[in-house]
Amino acid sequence: xxxxxxxxxxxxSQEMRSQLLRxxxxxxxxxxxxxxxxxxxxxxxxxxxxxxxxxxIKKWTHPFTDGFVLGTDRSGRDVLSRAIYGAREIMFxxxxxxxxxxxxxxxxxxxxxxxxxxxxxxxxxxxxxxxxLPVILVALLALTVLDAGRATIIGVIGFLFxxxxxxxxRAAVLAERNLDYVRCAELSGENSLYVMxxxxxxxxxxxxxxxxxxxxxxxxxxxxxxxxxGFGTQPGSPDxxxxxxxxxxxxxxNVWWPSIIPAIALASLVVSINLIADAIQGVxxx
Amino acid sequence: MSEPTxxxxxxxxxxxxxxxxxxxLRGVSFAIQAGEAYGLVGESGCGKSTAAYAAIRSLxxxxxxxxGAVRLAGRDVLSLKKNELxxxRANTVSMVYQDPSQALNPxxxxxxxxxxxxxxxxxxxxxxxxxxxAILHKxxxxxxxxxxxxxxxxxxxxxxxxxxxxxxLACDPKLLILDEPTTGLDVTVEAEVLDLIRNIRTEYxxxxxxxxxxxxxxxxxxxxxxxxxxxxxxxxxxAQNVFEHAVHxxxxxxxxxxxxxxxxxxxxxxxxxxxxxxxxxxxxxxxxFVERCSFADETCTTxxxxxxxLGTSSVRCHxxxxxxxxxxxxxxxxxSVEINRKIKPILELVNVSxxxxxxxxxxxxxxxxxxxxxxxxxxGLVGESGSGKTTLAHxxxxxxxxxxxxKILCDGKELxxxxxxxxxxxxxxxxxxFQNPDSALNRRRSVRKIITxxxxxxxxxxxxxxxxxxxxxIAAVRLTEGHLDMRPGQLSGGLKQRVAIxxxxxxxxxxxxxxxxxxxxxxxxQAAILNLLADIQRESNTSYLFISHDLRVVxxxxxxxxxxxxxxxxxxxxxxxxxxxxxxxxxxxxxxAVTSTTxxxxxxxxxxxEIPSSMSPPSGCxxxxxxxxxxxxxxxxxxxxxxxxxxxxxxxxxxIPFEKLGGRV
Numbered sequence: 001x002x003x004x005x006x007x008x009x010x011x012x013s014q015e016m017r018s019q020l021l022r023x024x025x026x027x028x029x030x031x032x033x034x035x036x037x038x039x040x041x042x043x044x045x046x047x048x049x050x051x052x053x054x055x056x057i058k059k060w061t062h063p064f065t066d067g068f069v070l071g072t073d074r075s076g077r078d079v080l081s082r083a084i085y086g087a088r089e090i091m092f093x094x095x096x097x098x099x100x101x102x103x104x105x106x107x108x109x110x111x112x113x114x115x116x117x118x119x120x121x122x123x124x125x126x127x128x129x130x131x132x133l134p135v136i137l138v139a140l141l142a143l144t145v146l147d148a149g150r151a152t153i154i155g156v157i158g159f160l161f162x163x164x165x166x167x168x169x170r171a172a173v174l175a176e177r178n179l180d181y182v183r184c185a186e187l188s189g190e191n192s193l194y195v196m197x198x199x200x201x202x203x204x205x206x207x208x209x210x211x212x213x214x215x216x217x218x219x220x221x222x223x224x225x226x227x228x229x230g231f232g233t234q235p236g237s238p239d240x241x242x243x244x245x246x247x248x249x250x251x252x253x254n255v256w257w258p259s260i261i262p263a264i265a266l267a268s269l270v271v272s273i274n275l276i277a278d279a280i281q282g283v284x285x286x
Numbered sequence: 287m288s289e290p291t292x293x294x295x296x297x298x299x300x301x302x303x304x305x306x307x308x309x310x311l312r313g314v315s316f317a318i319q320a321g322e323a324y325g326l327v328g329e330s331g332c333g334k335s336t337a338a339y340a341a342i343r344s345l346x347x348x349x350x351x352x353x354g355a356v357r358l359a360g361r362d363v364l365s366l367k368k369n370e371l372x373x374x375r376a377n378t379v380s381m382v383y384q385d386p387s388q389a390l391n392p393x394x395x396x397x398x399x400x401x402x403x404x405x406x407x408x409x410x411x412x413x414x415x416x417x418x419x420a421i422l423h424k425x426x427x428x429x430x431x432x433x434x435x436x437x438x439x440x441x442x443x444x445x446x447x448x449x450x451x452x453x454x455l456a457c458d459p460k461l462l463i464l465d466e467p468t469t470g471l472d473v474t475v476e477a478e479v480l481d482l483i484r485n486i487r488t489e490y491x492x493x494x495x496x497x498x499x500x501x502x503x504x505x506x507x508x509x510x511x512x513x514x515x516x517x518x519x520x521x522x523x524x525a526q527n528v529f530e531h532a533v534h535x536x537x538x539x540x541x542x543x544x545x546x547x548x549x550x551x552x553x554x555x556x557x558x559x560x561x562x563x564x565x566x567x568x569x570x571x572x573x574x575f576v577e578r579c580s581f582a583d584e585t586c587t588t589x590x591x592x593x594x595x596l597g598t599s600s601v602r603c604h605x606x607x608x609x610x611x612x613x614x615x616x617x618x619x620x621x622s623v624e625i626n627r628k629i630k631p632i633l634e635l636v637n638v639s640x641x642x643x644x645x646x647x648x649x650x651x652x653x654x655x656x657x658x659x660x661x662x663x664x665x666g667l668v669g670e671s672g673s674g675k676t677t678l679a680h681x682x683x684x685x686x687x688x689x690x691x692x693k694i695l696c697d698g699k700e701l702x703x704x705x706x707x708x709x710x711x712x713x714x715x716x717x718x719x720f721q722n723p724d725s726a727l728n729r730r731r732s733v734r735k736i737i738t739x740x741x742x743x744x745x746x747x748x749x750x751x752x753x754x755x756x757x758x759x760i761a762a763v764r765l766t767e768g769h770l771d772m773r774p775g776q777l778s779g780g781l782k783q784r785v786a787i788x789x790x791x792x793x794x795x796x797x798x799x800x801x802x803x804x805x806x807x808x809x810x811x812q813a814a815i816l817n818l819l820a821d822i823q824r825e826s827n828t829s830y831l832f833i834s835h836d837l838r839v840v841x842x843x844x845x846x847x848x849x850x851x852x853x854x855x856x857x858x859x860x861x862x863x864x865x866x867x868x869x870x871x872x873x874x875x876x877x878x879a880v881t882s883t884t885x886x887x888x889x890x891x892x893x894x895x896e897i898p899s900s901m902s903p904p905s906g907c908x909x910x911x912x913x914x915x916x917x918x919x920x921x922x923x924x925x926x927x928x929x930x931x932x933x934x935x936x937x938x939x940x941x942i943p944f945e946k947l948g949g950r951v
Contacts, residue, residue, distance in 0.1 A: 013730075180726035184789060187683060187717060188744040189710045202730040 016206075016283045026279035032272025036265075039084045040091035051081040051238045060255050073247055073258035082238040083265045089239045090269070093153055093232070094219040100158030101165055101219075102212050108162065109169025110196040114177055120170075127163040135160050136225060143231045153232045157222055161215050168211045172204040206284035213277035217270050224266050240266045289360050290317035291461050291493040292324075292341055297354035299340060301566065307350060308567025310336045312517040312574070314354075315593075318461070318510075323487060323494040325508035325525065327501055327540075329808040330779075331563050333517040334497045338463050341495065342379055343371060359460050376406060380454035384466040386446035390438035396449055397434030403456035417456070424489075425452045425482055442896050444475035448482065455486065462486075463495045468503060472670040473835060474893050476503070477879035483507060499808060501540065502880075505529050513537045516564050516574040523599030533596055533606045535579045543813040545842035548865065551820040552622030556813035556842070562778060573603070581605045623662055623824055625845060627935075630698055631658035632796050632829050633682075633716070638692035640674075640681045640853075649901045651677040652853040654692075656929075659797060662823060664830040666844030666861065668837060668876065672897050674853035675833045679799045682831070683716055684708055696796065714744050717795040721802035723782035726789075727774040733760075733785050734770040737792050744793040755792075762822060763788040780811035784818065791822060799831045804839060816842060837880050841865055846936070849873050852900055852908045855929065859936030868947035870940055871915040907941065915948070917941055 020026050039046060055076035063071040063079075070079040108127070112120045142156045176182065177200070185199045227233045227241030235242075240262040247258035297314045300307035310333045318324040326334050339345050340356055343363050356363040359378050366374060383389045391399060397418065404414035422430035425448040438446055447467060454462055464483065468476040480503065487494060498504050504511060504525065511528045513521040513536065521534035532538045542557040549556070561578040564570055573579070576586045583605075591602045603609065640652040652674045659665050667675050681688045684705030688694065694701045696715050702708055720726040727736060737759055741747045747755050760770065763784040774782050783803060790798055800819065804812040820843065823830060834840045840847060840861075847864040849856040849872060857870040864873060878891040893912045898904055904911045910922040921941055929937040932944055940947065 180720040180722065181728040183685060183718070183720070184726055184786075185728075186685070186705060187713060188740050188793070189705075189713045190743065199728055203728065 019283045020279060023279045023283070025275045029272045029275030029277075029279065032268055033276065036087045036091055036269050036272070039087040043081075043084045043088065047078070047081045047084050049078040049081040051077060051085040052236065053077060060250070060253075060258075063257055070261050071257045073243075074250060079257055079261050082243060083240070083261050085238040086240045086243060086262055086265060087269070089227070089233060089237065090220055090223050090241075090266075093150060093157075094216060094223050097154045097157035097223070098161065098212060098216045098219045100154060101161030101215060102208065104158065104162035105165025105211075106169050106201070106208060108166035110173055110200065112166065113170040113173025114196050114200065115192065116177075123166070124170075127166055130160070130163045131167075133160075135222060139222070139226055140229075140231070143226070148231050150232070153223065153226060157219050160222075161219065165208075165211050165215060168207060169204065172207045173200060176200050176203050206280075210277060210281045210284055213273055213280060217273040217277065220266070220270050220273065288320060290319050290357075291322075291359060292318040292495060293355075293357040294337070294341075295355040295357070297337075297340060297356060298352040299336060299345075299354075300350050300352055301346070302348040302350060303567070306567070307352070309352070310349075310517050310566060311340070312570070314514070314517070314519055316512050316519060316522060318493045318495060320460070320493055321487070321491045322510060323496055323508040325496045325498065325504035325511040326514055327498060327504050327511060328514035329499060329540075329563060329810065331566070332514045334499075334514055335465055337514070338381070338465050338495060338497050341461075341463060342375055342381060344375075344381075377457050378459060379461045379463065380457060380459040381463040381465065382447075382450050382454050382467050384469050386443060386450045387438065389450045390446060392438055394437075395434065396436055396438060396441070400434065400449065400453055400456070403453045407457055418452075421452045421455055422449075424455065424486075425449075426478075426485075427452075442475075443471050444478060444896075447471065447475075447479055451479075451482065451486070455490070455492075458490065459492060461493045461495060463497070465497045466499070467496075469498070469500065473837070473876060473879040474670060478892075480507060501529070501544065501809070513540075516568075516570060518574045518602065519593075520575060520603065521599060521601045527598045531597070531599070533599055533601045533609055534575075534603050535581050535605075535609050536575050538609065539578075540809060543809045545813075545816065545838045549838075549842055550620070550861070551816075551843055552620045554620050555618040555817050555820070558814045558817065559810040575603075581609055620820065621824055625660055625663045627660050627663075629661070631660045632697060633657075633659040633831075634693075634695040635682065636693040636695070638678070638681060638694060639689040640677055640686065641689055644901075647901060649899075650689075650853055650903075651900055652681060655850075655853075655855055657848055657855070657858065659829045659831060661796075661829060662827040663846065664823065664832050664844045666840035666847040667831060667833045667850060668835070668840055668847060668873075669850035669856075670876075670897055671835070672852075672900070673850040674900075675850055676801060677853070678850070679718065679801055679831060679833060683718055683799060684713070710744065710746075714793045715796045716799065717790040717793060717797070718799040718801060719783075719787050719790045719803045722806050723774070723779065723786045726786045727782060729774050732771050732773055733765070733777075733788075736785060737788050740789050740792040759788050759792050762791065762825070763818060778811075779807050780814060783807060783811075783815055787815075787818065787822070791826075791828070794826070795828060797829045797831060799833070801833045802835065805834065805836065812839070819843060837865075837877060849876075852898065852903055854908055855937065855939060856909065857932075857936060857938045857940075859932055859938070860934050863932075863934050863936070868944060870938060870947065871913050871942070872909050874948050875912075875914060907939070915942060 058066065058072050058076040059074055061068050061072040063069065068078055070083065073079055108123060112123045138160060139156050143152060146152045182195060182199060185195045224241035227239045228245045233239040233242045243262045244259050250258055294314050294316050297311050298309065299311040300309045314337060316324065326337060328334050341358060341363065351364055358374060361374060400418045401414045404417050405411065409417065418434065419430045422433060427433050427448055433441065433445065441449065468479050471479060484507065486492060496504060496508055508525045511523065511525045512519050513528065513534065515536050521528060521532065521537045528537060529541065532541055539557065539559040543559065545556055559578055572589060573586045573591050576582045579586065585604050589604065591604045593600060593602050596606050635655055635657045637654045637656055638652065639650055639654055641648050641650045655678060657665065669675055680686055682694060684701065684703065687703035696712060701712055705713055737756055738752060741752055741755050765781065765784055765788065769777065769781065774785065777785065804815050807815060816839065819830065822828060832840060832843050844861045846858065847861050848858040849870060851872050856872050857864065865877065875891045875893045891914050898911060906923040906925050907927050910916055913922065916922050927939050927941045929939050932938050938944055
């Protein structure tokens with residue numbers, strides 16, 4: 001009868017992987033993110049000047065002079081070193097906050113989408129209420145009331161992102177829930193946790209990864225925004241948002257590099273992340 | 287003879303997949319004369335639709351014409367300029383697609399959409415409106431003004447398809463291309479749409495290219511038929527000849543796969559075509575069918591069979607004479623199994639109802655259904671879509687809770703409504719095979735994982751025994767060990783359905799609900815699956831509740847049949863009686879709507895109007911609004927007939943006495 005095996009086609013996930021690897025935007029984005037990740041983990045590999053080392057005599061040195069490739073700032077600190085070291089804080093906090101948001105969001109979304117009815121109604125209302133609050137205001141409030149450390153920032157960003165992620169996940173679960181394999185699992189006597197996390201979850205990895213990358217971009221922005229207004233980082237820290245705030249006045253004296261360089265660094269990270277998000281989205285939506 | 291309306295000349299077409307050309311059409315030649323209806327048949331993946339799209343040059347971006355030509359009304363379609371092509375599509379040819387709900391814009395009312403198909407030809411608005419009304423009359427829509435004011439979703443599938451056909455006719459085309467126009471419609475609606483297409487042909491004299499996998503439908507519509515296999519025509523001839531005196535082994539195989547002539551599982555196994563359709567772009571240097579052909583010999587693998595005429599048909603086969611002359615292949619007899627109906631039934635439904643609530647209104651999708659199912663028996667469940675077949679099955683499985691008042695008994699014990707309140711043992715007793723295996727199998731899991739999980743969790747098989755049980759389950763559904771580590775996406779439709787059956791069967795259920803298990807499959811695959819289901823039943827004594835809209839399939843597998851209409855039982859009886867009569871007027875109408883490959887044109891009983899909404903079911907007998915045998919007086923419209931016992935142990939819901947109900951000629 002059917003003893004012959006058929007020519008083997010690729011599974012959808014293999015197909016996606018090979019499509020991603022052939023996508024230029026995906027590779028470019030990864031290159032950017034990888035660069036900043038190395039900067040965050042081992043900045044000493046890239047630059048050898050201490051970002052905190054002050055030298056007031058050499059204040060506002062122009063780029064490409066005296067061995068300062070990107071010049072110095074108002075305290076004579078090396079702009080290049082500061083830009084590289086500036087990735088440290090953000091490359092830890094933004095991913096951590098996003099992971100927190102995704103974990104909470106996925107759990108909420110699975111419950112809303114799969115359990116439906118009352119659970120969905122109640123959680124949806126709460127989530128809508130949360131989404132309607134401006135992110136930066138809630139963050140400010142939380143950071144003022146609570147101790148403004150790393151943990152708080154991660155918690156606040158994660159907490160604010162979770163509802164958005166939950167909504168995306170809920171929509172994906174609703175589409176899956178109507179497929180018969182969910183029915184089959186239920187008719188095998190599987191409990192809800194098993195159906196949600198073992199049967200459905202692997203099938204919605206695509207949208208979750210897209211959501212993760214998109215939110216990561218936002219998290220970087222939010223984090224930079226918070227440090228720009230002085231939260232989460234200590235004065236003098238090379239963090240990009242903080243540096244842009246500290247050095248922005250030099251722009252008036254036609255000294256652009258101390259503030260524009262960290263801005264470019266920030267932009268390049270966000271653009272890289274979004275390139276990855278775009279590429280994944282393109283493959284997932286196909 | 288004047289020039290043909292459509293002519294394909296040795297068309298070779300390929301799809302570019304990652305830089306390599308994969309041939310889809312391997313040299314297709316045929317011609318459709320003016321006023322002729324040409325049917326293109328073949329299994330999915332053989333290139334039917336590609337041929338249709340090539341005729342209007344509406345091909346995907348990665349399609350490449352390698353050689354050959356397509357001429358439509360004397361013009362070379364493949365070399366036309368863009369505006370000439372648009373002109374051709376606007377005035378000379380129209381296409382009707384499979385799914386009418388996707389062919390209509392859901393946000394625009396039917397009227398403006400239809401009027402647009404006239405205004406694009408330069409007709410002014412006022413005139414276009416007049417013509418739209420007229421054309422809706424032509425497609426037998428009684429009140430065009432009402433229909434034009436509706437949105438597509440407010441029309442039934444049959445009505446939508448009429449509107450699409452009306453739009454196609456707007457330009458008075460020379461050629462009408464119909465791509466599976468009735469697939470997905472109920473038999474009764476299908477019959478109406480086919481009638482309509484026949485009328486249009488006689489009235490307009492339009493040439494028709496009719497694409498379908500359904501041989502009977504093609505037989506009833508077309509003058510000439512071409513059988514396509516792996517991108518090559520293997521046989522062509524008049525419809526009558528091809529279906530009655532097929533000469534190509536593939537055509538013969540296809541025809542034999544069908545459970546026709548009242549064939550039943552205990553009388554004969556269905557023939558199948560072994561093997562698979564070659565993959566897209568596979569290297570087929572000689573005969574395209576050689577790998578699956580039982581007549582193949584040395585010559586077939588070394589020499590290309592030429593296109594030659596044999597009597598009245600043309601065929602591409604070395605051995606056509608031998609094939610045509612050979613006696614019917616040794617048919618394998620089925621095994622009849624005695625069903626003991628004296629013992630208690632495995633499953634009993636007593637007055638089961640299921641209501642749904644929608645917009646503050648509640649309606650009964652299933653009402654007071656009582657059925658019983660005995661060990662090793664198949665109960666067929668038939669009815670149009672919306673008759674409550676699937677709702678009943680889901681209620682039985684506990685996927686949604688039945689209304690209070692009814693009872694579901696399995697092995698004499700009452701099952702609580704809703705699966706969450708049932709024990710694992712009770713859940714295990716009733717399993718289901720869904721229609722679409724793509725949806726029923728988790729695409730992220732290997733076949734091994736899917737079956738093992740059911741064995742371990744549902745059947746509570748110990749870890750030591752898992753391997754041996756897994757082996758016996760896949761052997762039962764005729765899969766091999768090589769399939770175990772594949773994901774569903776890597777398997778063909780038929781193999782996927784086997785995995786779905788394996789999953790349902792793994793827990794050794796007492797009852798298996800089969801919800802249209804073969805309707806998404808090709809006929810040759812369908813035959814293999816039906817054989818498999820019959821085998822499993824015989825070996826394990828499992829009972830089936832078999833739901834299908836294909837009455838021949840139901841007849842093949844079922845011992846008894848229940849007919850549902852608007853959620854109510856119309857009749858239940860032994861399969862032979864329900865099919866041969868006397869039968870309920872509704873069953874009679876359903877049966878007469880079935881087209882057959884033998885082409886016998888028994889006068890069809892027309893069902894008037896649409897299936898009423900279960901929100902407001904008709905008074906009295908729910909079928910009286912469409913019943914062709916409605917009694918004089920108002921008994922049918924006021925009094926709901928009770929279910930009366932019939933002499934053969936079944937039941938019947940009709941005011942007409944059993945003896946006076948119609949039998950089949």
